[in-house]
Amino acid sequence: xxxxDRRKFLGLVxxxxxVTLASGLIADRADASESSKREDNAHSxxxxxxxxxxxxxxSCEEACNMVNELPKPETSFNDMTVLDEMRRPDASAYTxxxxxxxxxxxxxxxxxxxxxxxxxxxxxxPACVSACIVGAMEKTKEGPIIYDxxxxxxxxYCMVACPFQIPAYEYHNSLTxxxxxxxxxxxxxxxxxxxxxxxxxxxxxAIVFGTREELLVLARKRIRKHPxxxxxxxxxxxxxGGTSWMYLASTDFAKIGFExxxxxxxxxxxxxxxxxxxxYFLPPLALYAVLAVAMFLNKPTPDEEDETESQDAEVKNVxx
Amino acid sequence: MSISSTISExxxxxHNNHEEEAVExxxxxxxxxxxxxxxxxxxxxxxxxxxxLFGLGAVTNLTDQRGWGLWIGIDVATGVALAAGGFxxxxxxxxxxxxRYHVITRPALLTALLxxxxxxxxxxxxxxxxxxxxxxxxxxxxxxxxxxxxxxxxVVFYLTVLYVEFLPIVFERFIGRVNxxxxxxxxxxxxxxxxxxxxxxxxxxxxxxxxLGVVLSCLHQSSLGSLMLIAPTKLNPLWYSSLLPLLFLxxxxxxxxxxxxxxxxxxxxxxxxxxxxxxxxxxxxxxxVLLGIYLVIKVGDLIYRNALVHVLKFDMAAWSFLGxxxxxxxxxxxxxxxxxxxxxxxxxFWASFMIVFGVAWNRANVFIVGFTxxxxxxxxxxxxxxxxxxxxxxxxxxxxxxxxxNNFPVFPRxxxxxxxxAVSK
Numbered sequence: 001x002x003x004x005d006r007r008k009f010l011g012l013v014x015x016x017x018x019v020t021l022a023s024g025l026i027a028d029r030a031d032a033s034e035s036s037k038r039e040d041n042a043h044s045x046x047x048x049x050x051x052x053x054x055x056x057x058x059s060c061e062e063a064c065n066m067v068n069e070l071p072k073p074e075t076s077f078n079d080m081t082v083l084d085e086m087r088r089p090d091a092s093a094y095t096x097x098x099x100x101x102x103x104x105x106x107x108x109x110x111x112x113x114x115x116x117x118x119x120x121x122x123x124x125x126p127a128c129v130s131a132c133i134v135g136a137m138e139k140t141k142e143g144p145i146i147y148d149x150x151x152x153x154x155x156x157y158c159m160v161a162c163p164f165q166i167p168a169y170e171y172h173n174s175l176t177x178x179x180x181x182x183x184x185x186x187x188x189x190x191x192x193x194x195x196x197x198x199x200x201x202x203x204x205x206a207i208v209f210g211t212r213e214e215l216l217v218l219a220r221k222r223i224r225k226h227p228x229x230x231x232x233x234x235x236x237x238x239x240x241g242g243t244s245w246m247y248l249a250s251t252d253f254a255k256i257g258f259e260x261x262x263x264x265x266x267x268x269x270x271x272x273x274x275x276x277x278x279x280y281f282l283p284p285l286a287l288y289a290v291l292a293v294a295m296f297l298n299k300p301t302p303d304e305e306d307e308t309e310s311q312d313a314e315v316k317n318v319x320x
Numbered sequence: 321m322s323i324s325s326t327i328s329e330x331x332x333x334x335h336n337n338h339e340e341e342a343v344e345x346x347x348x349x350x351x352x353x354x355x356x357x358x359x360x361x362x363x364x365x366x367x368x369x370x371x372x373l374f375g376l377g378a379v380t381n382l383t384d385q386r387g388w389g390l391w392i393g394i395d396v397a398t399g400v401a402l403a404a405g406g407f408x409x410x411x412x413x414x415x416x417x418x419x420r421y422h423v424i425t426r427p428a429l430l431t432a433l434l435x436x437x438x439x440x441x442x443x444x445x446x447x448x449x450x451x452x453x454x455x456x457x458x459x460x461x462x463x464x465x466x467x468x469x470x471x472x473x474x475v476v477f478y479l480t481v482l483y484v485e486f487l488p489i490v491f492e493r494f495i496g497r498v499n500x501x502x503x504x505x506x507x508x509x510x511x512x513x514x515x516x517x518x519x520x521x522x523x524x525x526x527x528x529x530x531x532l533g534v535v536l537s538c539l540h541q542s543s544l545g546s547l548m549l550i551a552p553t554k555l556n557p558l559w560y561s562s563l564l565p566l567l568f569l570x571x572x573x574x575x576x577x578x579x580x581x582x583x584x585x586x587x588x589x590x591x592x593x594x595x596x597x598x599x600x601x602x603x604x605x606x607x608x609v610l611l612g613i614y615l616v617i618k619v620g621d622l623i624y625r626n627a628l629v630h631v632l633k634f635d636m637a638a639w640s641f642l643g644x645x646x647x648x649x650x651x652x653x654x655x656x657x658x659x660x661x662x663x664x665x666x667x668x669f670w671a672s673f674m675i676v677f678g679v680a681w682n683r684a685n686v687f688i689v690g691f692t693x694x695x696x697x698x699x700x701x702x703x704x705x706x707x708x709x710x711x712x713x714x715x716x717x718x719x720x721x722x723x724x725x726n727n728f729p730v731f732p733r734x735x736x737x738x739x740x741x742a743v744s745k
Binding site: 127131132154155159160163174177274275287288299 | 371372374375376377378380382385386411415416417419446447448449450452456461462463464465466467468470472527530531534538539543546547548549550551552553554562565691693694695696697
């Protein structure tokens with residue numbers, strides 16, 4: 001699996017090279033991606049999840065369920081057997097905790113679990129927002145990505161685009177299905193700088209809320225202070241252009257459910273191409289002009305028409 | 321000599337001398353085959369209704385990890401690709417003025433028009449909030465970063481262009497034959513006069529729409545490929561490439577003529593006339609060139625990205641890739657390079673069919689088979705309901721095609737006379 005991911009990653013690097021080349025030829029790259037237009041995300045809000053602190057109590061799941069008025073799950077939030085299998089957030093659960101055993105048994109012959117909370121990462125340069133055909137997904141200046149069902153047409157391109165596979169769909173709602181995902185408690189709390197429900201509920205303070213800048217300082221401080229406890233990496237600092245939610249871990253992130261991700265934001269390629277093709281509508285207009293010229297230049301004179309006809313005649317003869 | 325004089329008399333007329341030659345077929349609509357299609361259409365309609373009543377989840381196997389399935393991969397993506405016959409023949413006959421191909425432009429235009437109409441209908445079934453399908457048209461909702469927005473807007477414009485391009489066929493059908501029912505009969509002369517005026521006006525501007533149709537097609541055939549550029553971690557490297565838009569455009573262009581061949585030959589069989597082999601064989605002469613360009617760029621891109629190693633995994637995606645490439649591209653390419661295959665009825669049909677099938681396979685690979693999200697919890701295979709709706713839509717499209725050629729001047733007169741003779745026998 002690991003080697004496959006690596007190869008995929010190398011493939012992507014190759015692609016990025018081709019794109020750089022292509023876009024260098026047709027447009028200046030700087031004004032192509034939304035991310036560069038957007039002011040830097042240092043002062044937008046985010047969360048730091050310290051997976052070394054998480055004990056998998058599912059309090060965050062319960063708080064999320066309450067505050068978003070989601071349907072009650074089949075078994076209570078005290079039921080720890082749900083951790084036996086890998087779960088993904090869905091239309092009725094915006095966040096789930098998964099358990100991993102990344103390392104071989106310790107000296108007491110016990111496997112030490114690592115718990116990882118999964119929810120929308122609220123990317124700095126989000127693929128869902130770039131993909132959405134009607135602007136139903138919005139990256140707020142505070143950081144959270146919010147969804148407006150009144151705009152949504154239900155095309156589900158956001159789900160195709162999201163590199164973290166977070167947006168879920170209400171497939172069984174026939175009339176007003178919505179895309180469902182963590183909204184970072186934007187309306188209730190984070191729009192005014194208050195902590196989101198999951199972070200408030202965490203008994204271990206494994207989730208810390210703050211500005212991205214503050215969180216990065218905090219994360220680096222923890223890594224520096226306890227080099228034995230953490231690997232020297234903050235997941236989400238640079239991945240696909242950075243995310244609002246970031247993670248610390250004691251072990252290789254690849255072993256606890258994280259993808260190896262490049263630094264370039266996901267939407268850069270498509271946005272670069274699209275904005276190059278439609279720059280002042282020049283390429284479509286140029287194509288139109290070329291075809292129009294071709295149409296009038298190719299207008300056959302009587303002689304030429306005879307020629308085509310004779311070719312036709314040859315073909316007809318063969319056909320006989 | 322007579323042809324050349326006609327041409328010089330109508331220098332700007334883009335659908336010139338062929339105009340008088342097309343007539344409606346006018347044979348009985350129902351045959352045994354038609355009843356089968358009606359049954360398939362009704363089954364599809366039933367499942368579509370079930371979807372509207374009980375939601376996408378009741379009919380499809382779509383999951384949170386896989387928002388797009390058979391309906392997007394086949395009904396929409398393949399539908400658009402197979403409509404490419406419309407703009408490729410329009411370019412050939414009207415822009416590059418290869419007049420001998422005029423006789424195929426109308427059937428190709430009709431296929432494109434119906435193809436795009438059914439893309440829109442297929443989309444309606446697939447959209448969660450289908451009643452908001454008009455949102456992307458309003459500037460309030462415009463989202464210029466979205467590739468899907470470009471696709472959507474282009475489809476709207478191109479669909480309009482296709483209907484405008486079809487107008488002369490409608491005018492031709494009714495001019496001189498206006499016969500309004502009952503009390504409206506008094507209006508016949510006025511209606512005829514209005515149609516003639518309108519027809520004259522449309523004829524004058526038609527060339528604008530014909531070029532526009534080609535430009536719009538190029539734009540959104542390619543942007544359909546750009547759709548997947550945003551999912552680099554999900555699409556298999558055998559297909560994920562920054563050249564996807566170019567590859568989609570080239571494969572659509574290469575499929576245009578084979579699609580016309582397949583459609584003409586199926587229509588010939590259905591209406592019992594001899595296909596216009598001298599035109600179709602000639603048309604097929606260009607296919608190896610167009611398909612060859614696609615093949616070279618596709619393989620070159622795979623080599624440049626070192627992506628061919630993924631074939632050696634021999635997993636589902638690899639086999640599907642090999643099938644697409646050999647059955648859909650390489651074998652028909654080789655076949656159509658041979659003159660005797662192009663001249664042979666069977667050879668031409670099957671080689672062209674392989675290309676049509678191959679482009680469908682490619683679109684299915686990009687949107688379904690090769691789309692493997694890393695966190696997928698269950699594998700996707702389309703549900704019976706999804707197949708039923710897709711088959712139902714295709715059946716309805718064929719029925720509409722039959723109705724249209726039966727009632728509008730689409731096919732050339734000599735063919736139609738053959739078809740009528742076959743029926744009266």
